[in-house]
Amino acid sequence: KNEVEQSPQNLTAQEGEFITINCSYSVGISALHWLQQHPGGGIVSLFMLSSGKKKHGRLIATINIQEKHSSLHITASHPRDSAVYICAVLRSSGSARQLTFGSGTQLTVLP
Amino acid sequence: NAGVTQTPKFQVLKTGQSMTLQCAQDMNHEYMSWYRQDPGMGLRLIHYSVGAGITDQGEVPNGYNVSRSTTEDFPLRLLSAAPSQTSVYFCASSSGTPAVKLFFGSGTQLSVL
Numbered sequence: 001k002n003e004v005e006q007s008p009q010n011l012t013a014q015e016g017e018f019i020t021i022n023c024s025y026s027v028g029i030s031a032l033h034w035l036q037q038h039p040g041g042g043i044v045s046l047f048m049l050s051s052g053k054k055k056h057g058r059l060i061a062t063i064n065i066q067e068k069h070s071s072l073h074i075t076a077s078h079p080r081d082s083a084v085y086i087c088a089v090l091r092s093s094g095s096a097r098q099l100t101f102g103s104g105t106q107l108t109v110l111p
Numbered sequence: 112n113a114g115v116t117q118t119p120k121f122q123v124l125k126t127g128q129s130m131t132l133q134c135a136q137d138m139n140h141e142y143m144s145w146y147r148q149d150p151g152m153g154l155r156l157i158h159y160s161v162g163a164g165i166t167d168q169g170e171v172p173n174g175y176n177v178s179r180s181t182t183e184d185f186p187l188r189l190l191s192a193a194p195s196q197t198s199v200y201f202c203a204s205s206s207g208t209p210a211v212k213l214f215f216g217s218g219t220q221l222s223v224l
Contacts, residue, residue: 101146101153101154
C-alpha cells in the first residue's frame with residue numbers, strides 16, 4: 001500500500017464547479033505540500049501545510065493531522081485549472097527533508 | 112531571477128551510454144534533489160544534497176551519481192544508461208525545514224533505447 005494515496009485519480013468537471021481532491025497518508029508527517037503540474041510538465045508549489053487551512057485565490061487547502069488527511073479545493077473552476085495536482089508529505093521521522101509523493105490527480109475542466 | 116534551470120529538455124540515449132543532466136539554482140538554496148517521474152507513480156527521490164560537498168542517496172539511487180561542488184549546481188550523472196532509466200527527471204531546490212515552497216526545474220524527458 002502506498003504511503004500517500006490521492007483520490008480521485010482522474011476528475012472531469014464543468015467550468016464553474018467546486019472541486020475537491022483528497023490526499024490520505026499513513027505515516028507521521030511534519031508538513032504536507034500541494035503541487036500543480038501543468039500540461040507542459042512544469043511543477044509549481046501551491047501550498048505547504050502543517051495544520052489548519054490555507055487559501056490563495058480560488059484555491060483552499062486543509063489538513064487534519066489526526067485523521068491523516070488533506071484536501072485541495074478549487075472554487076469556480078476554470079479550464080486553466082486543468083492540470084495534475086500532486087500531494088507530497090514530509091515525514092516527521094527519518095530525513096528531515098525527504099518527501100513522499102502521491103501519484104497525482106488529473107483534473108480536466110471543460111468549458 | 113531564473114529559479115531552477117535544468118537541461119536538456121529532451122535526450123535520447125542508447126543502452127550503455129553515459130550522460131549528465133544539469134541543474135542550477137540562483138536562490139542560494141541549501142537543499143537540492145533529483146526525482147524521476149514514471150507513469151502511474153509519484154515522484155521518486157534519486158539523490159539529494161543538503162549543502163555543498165554533501166550528498167546522499169534517496170529511494171532509487173542505483174545507476175546514478177551526483178556531486179555538489181557549489182551551492183548553485185547539482186548535476187545528475189547516468190553512468191551506463193539502461194532502458195529502465197527511461198523517465199522524466201526533475202531537479203528541485205528549497206530552503207528551510209520544513210521548506211515553505213519547493214522550486215522545480217522544467218524537467219528532462221529521457222529515452223534509453
